[in-house]
Amino acid sequence: MTAVKIIKVLGTSEESWEAAAEEAIERANQSVEGIRGIEIEDWTASVEDGQITEYKATVEIAFPVQG
Structure with missing residues (x-):
C-alpha cells in the first residue's frame, strides 16, 4: 500500500483558469x-x-510519500 500526500497550490494567470491550473502544476x-x-x-x-x-x-x- 502506498501513502499519498496532498498539498494545495494556487496558480494564477492573466489568460484563463486552465492556464492558472497548469501554472500551479508546473510550479x-x-x-x-x-x-x-x-x-x-x-x-x-x-x-x-x-x-x-x-x-x-x-x-x-x-x-x-517517499519513505
Whole structure:
C-alpha cells in the first residue's frame, strides 16, 4: 500500500483558469517528485472595472510519500 500526500497550490494567470491550473502544476513539479493526480478545488478571479484581470485556480496535488 502506498501513502499519498496532498498539498494545495494556487496558480494564477492573466489568460484563463486552465492556464492558472497548469501554472500551479508546473510550479509544484519544481519541488515535488512523482505527481500522480490533481483535483481542482476552486476557480476564482480578480476583477477591476468589470473585467477579469487575473484568473486563479486552487489545485490539490497528490504524490506518493517517499519513505
